[in-house]
Amino acid sequence: SxxxxxxxxxxxxxxxxxxxxxxxxxxxxxxxxxxxxxxxxSLTLIATANQGSEATYESGxxxxxxxxxxxxxxxxxxxxxxxxxxxxxxxLCSGQGGGWLGxxxxxxxxxxxx
Amino acid sequence: xxxxxxPEKLLSVFKGAPVELKCNYSYSGSPxxxxxxxxxxxxxxxxxxxxxxxxxxxFTADLNKGETSFHLKKPFAQEEDSAMYYCxxxxxxxxxxxxxxxxxxxx
Numbered sequence: 397s398x399x400x401x402x403x404x405x406x407x408x409x410x411x412x413x414x415x416x417x418x419x420x421x422x423x424x425x426x427x428x429x430x431x432x433x434x435x436x437x438s439l440t441l442i443a444t445a446n447q448g449s450e451a452t453y454e455s456g457x458x459x460x461x462x463x464x465x466x467x468x469x470x471x472x473x474x475x476x477x478x479x480x481x482x483x484x485x486x487x488l489c490s491g492q493g494g495g496w497l498g499x500x501x502x503x504x505x506x507x508x509x510x
Numbered sequence: 511x512x513x514x515x516x517p518e519k520l521l522s523v524f525k526g527a528p529v530e531l532k533c534n535y536s537y538s539g540s541p542x543x544x545x546x547x548x549x550x551x552x553x554x555x556x557x558x559x560x561x562x563x564x565x566x567x568x569f570t571a572d573l574n575k576g577e578t579s580f581h582l583k584k585p586f587a588q589e590e591d592s593a594m595y596y597c598x599x600x601x602x603x604x605x606x607x608x609x610x611x612x613x614x615x616x617x
Contacts, residue, residue: 438596
């Protein structure tokens with residue numbers, strides 16, 4: 397199965413600033429996704445990262461707050477913009493496709509906003 | 511819309527006891543279901559997928575379309591099974607997770 401490298405693994409940021417998280421897959425994947433996992437909770441899908449076009453956002457998430465890029469089939473970024481303490485969470489990327497079943501996940505980015 | 515329900519937040523058993531982690535789903539199409547496990551301080555890992563009908567680490571899960579369930583079972587729990595378990599459903603080109611069940615296996 398594909399391996400996903402995600403960075404940074406953790407960061408502490410000031411409110412009002414932005415952080416960009418990167419995910420690199422070691423093989424081409426059809427679909428890439430971004431999730432948020434708030435403390436003690438399950439994974440919530442933020443958006444599907446579409447290669448060469450705008451991401452598809454889930455209800456409650458907007459492009460201005462979480463802009464996403466996917467320039468090719470192996471790379472994607474998620475930016476958390478104008479951060480507030482409520483954005484403190486673990487952010488994960490996931491990839492699916494490329495000849496194998498199931499979804500593989502990155503190791504996550506633990507974000508703390510102070 | 512697709513939905514996954516895991517009714518138990520915590521399941522606590524003794525080593526050697528049988529385990530069943532419940533998962534029910536709601537989906538209008540033909541579901542593709544998974545169980546993921548997250549051990550302490552580790553990344554989320556795929557445990558089982560229903561189409562493979564495999565057994566991993568002694569765990570099995572059978573899709574019951576009549577009851578819209580995909581319960582995870584293991585006949586004899588081990589301490590190393592202690593982890594968070596998430597049931598997930600793939601549909602409409604995205605993967606949706608349940609709220610998770612923490613399994614705690616005591617010696």
